Amino acid sequence: MEKQQWPLWEIFIRSRQGLSHRHVGRLHAADAEMAIENARDVYTRRQEGVSIWAVPASEITASSPDEKDVMFDPADDKVYRHPTFYDLPDEVKNM
Amino acid sequence: MGATMNARFEYLLRLGDDALILGQMLGLWTGHGPVLEEDIALTNIGLDQIGQARAWLTLAGKAEDAGRDEDKLAFFRDQADFRNAQLCERPNGHFGDTIVRQFLFDAYAVPLHAALSSSSDPEIAAIARKSAKESAYHLRHSRAWMLRLGDGTEESHDKVQQSLNDLLPYAGDLFYADAVTAQATAEGWGADPTALRAPWTTELDSTLAAAGLERPPAVPEQTGGREGRHTEQLSFLLAEMQVLPRTYPDAQW
Numbered sequence: 001m002e003k004q005q006w007p008l009w010e011i012f013i014r015s016r017q018g019l020s021h022r023h024v025g026r027l028h029a030a031d032a033e034m035a036i037e038n039a040r041d042v043y044t045r046r047q048e049g050v051s052i053w054a055v056p057a058s059e060i061t062a063s064s065p066d067e068k069d070v071m072f073d074p075a076d077d078k079v080y081r082h083p084t085f086y087d088l089p090d091e092v093k094n095m
Numbered sequence: 096m097g098a099t100m101n102a103r104f105e106y107l108l109r110l111g112d113d114a115l116i117l118g119q120m121l122g123l124w125t126g127h128g129p130v131l132e133e134d135i136a137l138t139n140i141g142l143d144q145i146g147q148a149r150a151w152l153t154l155a156g157k158a159e160d161a162g163r164d165e166d167k168l169a170f171f172r173d174q175a176d177f178r179n180a181q182l183c184e185r186p187n188g189h190f191g192d193t194i195v196r197q198f199l200f201d202a203y204a205v206p207l208h209a210a211l212s213s214s215s216d217p218e219i220a221a222i223a224r225k226s227a228k229e230s231a232y233h234l235r236h237s238r239a240w241m242l243r244l245g246d247g248t249e250e251s252h253d254k255v256q257q258s259l260n261d262l263l264p265y266a267g268d269l270f271y272a273d274a275v276t277a278q279a280t281a282e283g284w285g286a287d288p289t290a291l292r293a294p295w296t297t298e299l300d301s302t303l304a305a306a307g308l309e310r311p312p313a314v315p316e317q318t319g320g321r322e323g324r325h326t327e328q329l330s331f332l333l334a335e336m337q338v339l340p341r342t343y344p345d346a347q348w
Contacts, residue, residue, distance in 0.1 A: 006130070027132050030243065037236055038132035041139045 008057035009035040011042075013049040021053050029054070102278040103158040105178065106285050107219075108168070109275075109321055111151030112179035115169055116329065117200060118144030119336055120187055129190050136236060137193070143229040150222045170340040174330050175323040180268030184320075184329040188258065191251065194240045195258040198302070201234035203269045206294040210286035219284055238302050245306025252307065259303075260311040267316025269295070275321075 006028040012021035024043050029035035035054035043049065063071055075081070121141030128134025152165040163171075182200060187193045208230050211223030244255040270288045279285020303310055319325070340346070 028130060029132065033239060034132075034243075037239070038136065040232075041136040042132055045135075045139055 006030045006034075009039075009054045010057050010060060011035075011039040012053040012055070013039070013043055014051040015049055017050060021051065024048075026057060100274065101159060102275045103284070104155055105275045106279045107151050107155035107158055108178040109180075111148050111155050111165075111168070112177050113183050113200070114144045114151060115148035116177070116179040116332065117183040117197075118142070118148055119332055120183065120185075121193075121197075123187055124193065133190075140197070140233050140236065143233065147222070147226045147229070150225075154218055154222065166340065170337045174325050174333055177320075177323060177325060177329065177333070179320055179325075179329075180265070180271075181317055181320040181324075181326055182262065182265040182268060184326060184332065185262060185265060186328050189254065191244050191255040192258045192262070194237055194244065195255060195262050197233065198237035198241050199262060199266050199299075200269075201230055201237050202295050202298040202302075203266070203291060204230035205234050205298075206291045207286055210291065214285065215283035234298075238298075241302050241308070242306045245303070245308040255306075256308055259308060263311050264314050264317045266295075267318040268320040271318050271321045273321065 007030075008026055009029050010026050011024050013024045014021045027035070027038050027042055029038050032054060036052055039052045039054055044052065118141045121137050121144065124134060124137040124141070126134065128137055148169070149165050152168045156163045156165060156168055180200075182196060185192070185196050205227070208223045208227035212220055212227055214220040214223060241255070244251040246252070270292045272287070272289050276285060276288050280287040300310065302308075
């Protein structure tokens with residue numbers, strides 16, 4: 001019998017209240033509940049998180065690498081879109 | 096034991112040894128889990144158990160008042176001095192065996208830690224409250240696997256049913272009552288093991304029903320662990336666990 005792989009899940013962790021969830025990695029799990037439990041054990045065992053999202057990898061729509069030029073090059077020469085011309089006060093964290 | 100019995104020491108040893116031996120058994124899965132994620136999960140649960148063992152055995156050493164700390168108790172006692180339930184020393188077997196052993200223990204640990212959380216002894220209550228969060232997660236994990244395996248393929252169902260038939264008689268030690276537990280209950284710092292059987296049975300029956308597993312016909316329960324009677328499996332484990340500290344006493348990392 002051919003060994004079957006469990007579906008792949010993309011894991012997002014929010015490390016603290018007020019921050020957004022960040023992609024931390026991926027893992028295999030048979031169902032959503034197992035994905036959350038596995039993510040808890042694999043990615044939060046050193047107190048990395050307060051919230052976990054598990055998303056089936058098959059549900060992710062990705063941009064195509066072939067369209068890289070069309071998608072991203074036009075932003076290349078528009079430095080004025082970066083907020084680098086302002087001085088940020090030290091009190092502003094997590095920008 | 097008789098008049099000189101130190102019930103507090105004996106009782107804390109039972110709590111500590113259950114956690115220590117089960118934690119060590121789970122540690123044997125490291126690198127051998129069926130999948131990477133489950134390998135980490137079992138090791139995590141094992142580490143939780145070791146953490147609980149350290150707290151209980153440290154407290155046991157204080158209750159004994161003979162200068163033994165957690166390490167002395169863990170590594171320099173022989174088999175007959177261990178007080179863990181025989182369930183905890185059952186071999187890991189296949190993954191289903193480990194899951195059933197864990198589930199039977201977790202379903203006991205959750206009401207145990209809940210009861211001990213209101214212990215009249217603030218140190219026991221504090222350890223229990225911390226452990227309660229861990230055991231709640233352990234039960235969630237083992238129960239979910241009982242359902243997956245029981246309600247999975249014909250092969251997984253048959254295997255886990257067999258594991259259950261083999262391991263259920265070893266639950267006897269968990270509810271073993273004697274002079275130690277009588278004193279612990281009467282003085283309010285310990286939990287009455289006979290009172291834990293009802294919530295344990297409720298969890299067991301509801302999980303078996305949801306998993307499509309049969310409660311095995313009643314057979315005489317195995318006891319003896321609380322009095323130091325153990326199966327040969329424990330001697331193998333202790334030999335491996337204790338060889339290093341016994342060869343190099345007081346060695347430092």
